[in-house]
Amino acid sequence: xxxxxxxxxxxxxxxxxxxxxxxxxxxxxxxxxxxxxxxxxxxxxxxxxxxxxxxxxxxxxxxxxxxxxxxxxxxxxxxxxxxxxxxxxxxxxxxxxxxxxxxxxxxxxxxxxxxxxxxxxxxxxxxxxxxxxxxxxxxxxxxxxxxxxxxxxxxxxxxxxxxxxxxxxxxxxxxxxxxxxxxxxxxxxxxxxxxxxxxxxxxxxxxxxxxxxxxxxxxxxxxxxxxxxxxxxxxxxxxxxxxxxxxxxxxxxxxxxxxxxxxxxxxxxxxxxxxxxxxxxxxxxxxxxxxxxxxxxxxxxx
Ligand code: G3I
Numbered sequence: 155x156x157x158x159x160x161x162x163x164x165x166x167x168x169x170x171x172x173x174x175x176x177x178x179x180x181x182x183x184x185x186x187x188x189x190x191x192x193x194x195x196x197x198x199x200x201x202x203x204x205x206x207x208x209x210x211x212x213x214x215x216x217x218x219x220x221x222x223x224x225x226x227x228x229x230x231x232x233x234x235x236x237x238x239x240x241x242x243x244x245x246x247x248x249x250x251x252x253x254x255x256x257x258x259x260x261x262x263x264x265x266x267x268x269x270x271x272x273x274x275x276x277x278x279x280x281x282x283x284x285x286x287x288x289x290x291x292x293x294x295x296x297x298x299x300x301x302x303x304x305x306x307x308x309x310x311x312x313x314x315x316x317x318x319x320x321x322x323x324x325x326x327x328x329x330x331x332x333x334x335x336x337x338x339x340x341x342x343x344x345x346x347x348x349x350x351x352x353x354x355x356x357x358x359x360x361x362x363x364x365x366x367x368x369x370x371x372x373x374x375x376x377x378x379x380x381x382x383x384x385x386x387x388x389x390x391x392x393x394x395x396x397x398x399x400x401x402x403x404x405x406x407x408x409x410x411x412x413x414x415x416x417x418x419x420x421x422x423x424x425x426x427x428x429x430x431x432x433x434x435x436x437x438x439x440x441x442x443x444x445x446x447x448x449x450x451x452x453x454x455x456x
Contacts, residue, residue, distance in 0.1 A: 157435075157446075158192030158229075160453035161415065164408055168193040168230055168274075168415035169453070172389065175199050175216040177425065178223055182440040186421050193274065194224045195232040195388070195417050197427075201241040205265055209245050209257060214268055221272055232388065232417060233273040235280035235323065236262045237307045239294030247295065255299040259310050266314035275354055275386065277323040278311045279304045285326055289337035304341070305350045312351040323356030323388055329368040330377060342381050356388035359403065360419070362431065367392070367399045372406040379412035389419040391426060391433035397448035400435075404452035 161169035170193025177183045187194070198204060199216040206212055224231050237258055246257055266276065282304055284292045291297050304322070311320050322342065327335045338355065345352045355378045361367050368374070375385045387407055392399050407413035420426040424438040435446040 155450075157190045157450060157453065160450060162192060164453060165411065165414075167407075167413075168417075170194055170230070170232060170415060170417035171421055172197040172417065172419045173220050173223075173421075174425070175219045178219060183421055183425070186436060186440055188227055191229065193230040193232060193415060193417060194220060195234045196220045197234075197420070198241070200233055200265065201235060202238065202246060202261060203241045203243045206246075206261055207243055209243075210260075212264055212268070217269075221269065225272065230274040231269075231272060232386075233266075233269060233276040233318070234388075235277040236265060236311060237278060237296060237303070238280040239292060239296055240281070242295075250295055251299060254295055255303065255306075258296060258299075258303070259306060262307050262310040263314045266311045266318070269318075270315040271317055273315065273318045275319040275321050275356075275384075276311055276315070277356055277388070278308050278320045280323045281325065282322075283324055283327075283334050283337050283341075285334060287333045289333040305345065308345070308351050319353040319384065320351055321354035321356045321384075321386065321388075322352060323358060325358035325360050325389070326365055327355075327357050328359055328361065328365065328371055328374060330370040330374040331368075335374060339377065339381070342378065342383060346381050346383070352383060354384040354386055354414075356386050358389035358419075359387050360389055360391055361399065361403075362393035362433075367402055371403065372409055375406060375410040375413050379410055383412070385410065385413045387413070387416040390416060391419045391428070391431075392445075393428075393431040393433055395423075395433050395435070395443055395445040397444040400445040401448040401452045404449050408452070
C-alpha cells in the first residue's frame with residue numbers, strides 16, 4: 155500500500171526521495187515521507203558547501219537531522235555528494251592543482267568517516283562528464299587537477315567507509331546511444347578492470363521534453379549492471395509527471411535484477427527544483443497524482 159513497502163517486496167528494493175532538512179517540521183511533508191518512503195537522499199545538506207563552509211571546519215547539523223530522522227524510522231540513506239564541480243564552497247572554487255586535490259580528498263575522507271556505517275550508498279563523484287556528443291570529461295577545477303581525480307576519490311571513500319556502496323552519479327545518461335552514456339560506461343568498465351572500488355552507477359533521470367524517456371532505458375540499466383555494479387535511479391522526476399512514463403521507468407528497473415532502488419527528487423511538486431513543471435508524484439497539497447498510482451501499481455503488478 156506504500157511505495158517503500160511495495161518496492162521492498164520486489165527483491166528488497168528501496169523507494170526513496172530527496173529530503174530537505176528545513177521541511178521535516180512541515181507536517182504534510184513529514185507524513186508523506188514517513189508513510190511512503192524507505193530511503194532518503196539529503197537534497198543539499200551533504201554537499202561540499204554545506205558540510206565544509208570554511209576549509210577544515212565541518213558542519214553536519216542539517217545533514218545529521220536528515221540521517222537521524224531516517225535511521226530512527228528504519229529508512230536507508232543515500233549520501234549525496236562527496237565530490238562535484240558544483241556547490242563547492244567559495245574557498246574551494248578558488249583553489250587549483252595539488253592544493254585542491256588534497257582539499258577534495260580530505261573532504262571525502264572526513265565526510266565519509268563522519269557517516270561511516272550509516273550510509274547505504276554514496277554518490278562519490280557527481281556529474282563529471284560533459285553533455286553533448288564529445289564523450290569527454292566535463293571541464294572543472296577538479297578535472298584540471300588530473301584525469302585520475304575520480305578514482306582517487308573512490309579509493310578515499312572506500313578507505314573511510316568500507317561498508318558503503320560507492321556510486322558514480324550523472325544525468326543525461328539514460329539513452330544508451332548517447333556519447334555521455336557510453337563514456338560513463340567505459341569509465342566504469344575501466345574501473346572494474348583495474349580494481350578501482352566502484353559498486354554502483356546512479357542514473358539521475360531528470361526527464362523532460364529535451365531528454366525524453368528513451369525506449370532503450372532498460373538496455374542502459376542492464377548494460378551497466380552487466381559490468382558488475384548495481385544500478386540505482388537516483389533523482390527521478392519527469393516534466394508533467396506522465397503516468398505512463400513513470401510506469402515504464404519502474405518496470406524497466408524491476409526487469410533488471412541489479413536495479414536495486416529508485417529515488418524521486420522530492421515529494422510534492424512544490425518541493426521540486428523545477429516546481430513549475432509539476433514533475434513529481436504528489437501535488438502541492440500532498441495529494442497522490444495519477445503518476446503515484448501508476449508507480450504503485452507497477453511495483454505491485456508490473
Ligand atoms: O539555502 C539557501 C538559502 O539560504 C537562500 O535564501 C536561498 C536563496 O536562493 O538559496 C538557498 O540555497 C539554494 C538551495 O537549493 C536550497 O534551496 C540554492 O540557491 C540552490 O542553488 C539550491 O538548488 C539545488 C541545486 O541542486 C543546486 O545545484 C536544488 O535544491 C537541488 O534540488 C539540486 O539538486 C541537483 C542534484 O544535487 C544533482 N543533480 C541535479 C539536481 C537538480 O539540479
